[in-house]
Amino acid sequence: MNEILAGLLQAGRLIVTFDADLIEISLRSLQVTLTAVAIASAIGLPLGCWLAVRRFRFRRFVIATLNALMGLPPVVVGLIVYLMLSRAGPFGVFGLLFTPTAMIIAQVIILTPLIASIAHQAIRELWAEYHDLLISMNTTRLQRIGTLLWDGRRALLTASLAGFGRGIGEVGAIMIVGGNIDNATRVLTTAISLETGKGNFSLALALGFVLIGLAVLVNLLIHTLSRTEVSGRW
Amino acid sequence: MVTSILPLTVNDAVVRRRGKTLLGPVTTTVSDTGLSIVMGPNGAGKTTLLRLLHGMERVSSGGSLQWQIPEEDARALQAFVFQSPIMMRRTALDNVAYPLTTHGVSKKDARVRAAEWLERVGLADSAQKQATVLSGGERQKLALARALIRKPEILFLDEPCANLDGRATREFESLLKQAHDDGTRVVMSTHDIGQARRLAEDVWFIHHGQILEQTPAAEFFAAPKSSEARAFINGDIVE
Numbered sequence: 001m002n003e004i005l006a007g008l009l010q011a012g013r014l015i016v017t018f019d020a021d022l023i024e025i026s027l028r029s030l031q032v033t034l035t036a037v038a039i040a041s042a043i044g045l046p047l048g049c050w051l052a053v054r055r056f057r058f059r060r061f062v063i064a065t066l067n068a069l070m071g072l073p074p075v076v077v078g079l080i081v082y083l084m085l086s087r088a089g090p091f092g093v094f095g096l097l098f099t100p101t102a103m104i105i106a107q108v109i110i111l112t113p114l115i116a117s118i119a120h121q122a123i124r125e126l127w128a129e130y131h132d133l134l135i136s137m138n139t140t141r142l143q144r145i146g147t148l149l150w151d152g153r154r155a156l157l158t159a160s161l162a163g164f165g166r167g168i169g170e171v172g173a174i175m176i177v178g179g180n181i182d183n184a185t186r187v188l189t190t191a192i193s194l195e196t197g198k199g200n201f202s203l204a205l206a207l208g209f210v211l212i213g214l215a216v217l218v219n220l221l222i223h224t225l226s227r228t229e230v231s232g233r234w
Numbered sequence: 235m236v237t238s239i240l241p242l243t244v245n246d247a248v249v250r251r252r253g254k255t256l257l258g259p260v261t262t263t264v265s266d267t268g269l270s271i272v273m274g275p276n277g278a279g280k281t282t283l284l285r286l287l288h289g290m291e292r293v294s295s296g297g298s299l300q301w302q303i304p305e306e307d308a309r310a311l312q313a314f315v316f317q318s319p320i321m322m323r324r325t326a327l328d329n330v331a332y333p334l335t336t337h338g339v340s341k342k343d344a345r346v347r348a349a350e351w352l353e354r355v356g357l358a359d360s361a362q363k364q365a366t367v368l369s370g371g372e373r374q375k376l377a378l379a380r381a382l383i384r385k386p387e388i389l390f391l392d393e394p395c396a397n398l399d400g401r402a403t404r405e406f407e408s409l410l411k412q413a414h415d416d417g418t419r420v421v422m423s424t425h426d427i428g429q430a431r432r433l434a435e436d437v438w439f440i441h442h443g444q445i446l447e448q449t450p451a452a453e454f455f456a457a458p459k460s461s462e463a464r465a466f467i468n469g470d471i472v473e
Contacts, residue, residue: 126323133320135290138309143336151323 007205014206022207026214029187032100032174033167036107037115041160044112048119048159049145049152052127063120069113074106078173081106085177098179103187106173111163118162122155123148157226161219168215188214239301239308239387240266240419242287247297249282257282257443259297264388264421269414271430271451272423273463274440275472280423281317283440284390287421288314310337313381315391319373321365326357329365330380337384351379355409371402375409382413389413391422395429407433427467431455439463441472 014022051063083089085097085105096102126148134144149156171189178185180194188211195204241263248258257279264270264287272280285291286299289309293299301308313333322329331348335341352358355375360368365376374394381389391410395403407429414420424430430437434451439460446460458464466472 130320130322132290132314132316133322136288136314137333137336139336147322147332147336 003201004205006202008209010202011206011209015210022210024183025186025188025191025207026210028100028185029168029189029211030214030218032103032187033107033164033170036104036111036167037160037164039104039108040111040115040163041156043108044115044163045119045149045156045159046145047112048116048121049123049148051116051120052123053141053144053148063117066113066117066120070117072110072113074110074170074172075176077109078106078176081109081173081177097177098181098185100178100185102177103174103185106177107167107170110170110173111167114166115159115163118159119156122159123152126152126155154226157222161222164218165215168218169211238266239303239311240264241302242388243300244287245298245300247286247299248294249279249286249291250294255443257286257291260286260445262438262445262448264419267417267419269411269420269433269435270422270438270448271434271436272421272438272440273425273427273430273466275466276425278440279443280425280440281392282443283438283445284314284392284421284423288312288390290314310384311387313384313386313389315374315377315381315389315394317393317396319377319394321368321373321376323364323366325362326352326365326368326376327361329376330383333380333384347383348379351383352376355379356405371398371405374398374402374406378406378409378413382418386418388419388421391420393423393425395424395426403429439466 013019051059051066081102082097084091085094085102086092087097096105127144130144130148130151134147139147169189171193174185174187175190175193178187178190180186180190186194188207192204192207192211195201195207244260244262244264246259246261248260249256260283272283274280282291286293289299289305289312299305322332324332327345327348330351331341331344334344334347339347349358349361352361355378357368357372357375357379360372365373368376374397378394395406398406410420410422410433422433431451434454436448436450437454438448439446439454439458439462441460441462446462447454447458449459454463455467458467462472
């Protein structure tokens with residue numbers, strides 16, 4: 001119990017004194033995860049929508065696979081990305097291993113199936129509602145997808161936020177491909193892991209509280225900016 | 235009109251779903267003017283017939299729909315109003331503007347024309363409201379404006395007034411008559427005999443997936459040819 005209290009106090013102290021290390025790793029956490037969420041959304045949202053609208057032979061199989069990939073173990077993704085990017089691997093020449101870019105790549109792989117799958121669920125319902133109207137109006141498939149993405153944007157926001165939630169708290173993959181290098185690839189989660197290992201519980205907890213605060217803050221910010229729950233019923 | 239998509243010729247069209255015949259075989263012609271009312275008991279195939287003519291149901295084996303121009307082009311000159319209006323999650327104005335923007339009109343011009351249409355159907359005050367909060371009558375008028383904004387040559391309506399009260403129905407009917415007077419071919423299904431008497435120029439009576447008769451309205455209500463239609467008008471239950 002004392003440790004939790006001490007952790008809270010230390011978190012307060014770190015924030016109030018604008019601790020340089022804390023700010024740096026927090027910003028890197030945000031940079032990596034937000035970039036990964038943006039890329040994963042750019043792929044996952046249209047993909048989920050396309051799967052809802054398009055009928056093809058292996059559709060069920062693809063959707064089932066996508067749902068299964070939501071549970072992709074980050075450590076394994078990290079390992080595979082590590083092997084791909086390591087000097088001996090196929091993409092070794094780019095020298096990306098142990099950089100924030102490598103962490104972003106790993107997170108994109110983890111987040112895309114999650115975002116696509118949630119997007120697909122949301123869009124499927126909207127498509128059932130719009131189906132007859134959009135068919136009747138002689139719209140092209142691209143227009144249908146565009147319309148569904150736009151009119152379903154609030155549900156899709158939830159998909160992206162779920163992706164953000166998974167990404168910001170993720171440690172296994174970015175630890176492996178990033179290496180938790182001070183001033184280069186250290187982020188909040190890997191720092192917590194490190195401090196815990198060193199037995200430095202109050203600092204680890206302090207970072208933990210900052211992480212939770214950050215996740216809540218970003219969610220609130222996005223909800224405020226997009227004005228969900230303010231107008232209309234959706 | 236330079237080239238019209240009508241008349242439409244329907245030859246031996248059958249609609250089947252999961253091995254069950256829902257409609258047909260239907261052979262008929264849809265002339266280029268008029269206001270036709272499709273009547274018949276529930277499950278007779280009214281909705282399926284309208285969807286078939288609109289190209290939303292696939293014609294099974296052998297049958298065909300023949301417009302005066304290629305079907306691809308004809309599809310763009312039709313509109314459909316559904317029994318329960320589908321409201322897009324946008325403002326009323328953007329709902330009406332939508333068919334224009336998907337067919338190459340700029341957003342700005344589309345909104346100007348949509349505003350005119352909202353004015354015509356008496357929804358000008360609701361332009362900026364979300365369409366999903368409108369009442370049933372308002373929704374159906376919105377759906378009508380949305381259907382008419384691209385000046386379709388033929389308009390299909392599937393029991394549009396089934397969920398409306400008297401006043402909303404009257405407003406809807408006068409808008410529909412206006413559209414018809416402006417030259418739109420109208421084909422509408424209903425099982426409200428009063429409404430059919432008020433609007434119909436000719437009546438198509440459907441039973442068990444067959445068009446039993448297509449008769450001018452006056453003649454139909456005075457002396458229907460088929461015994462089923464006679465029973466239907468008399469208020470008997472037709473099964």
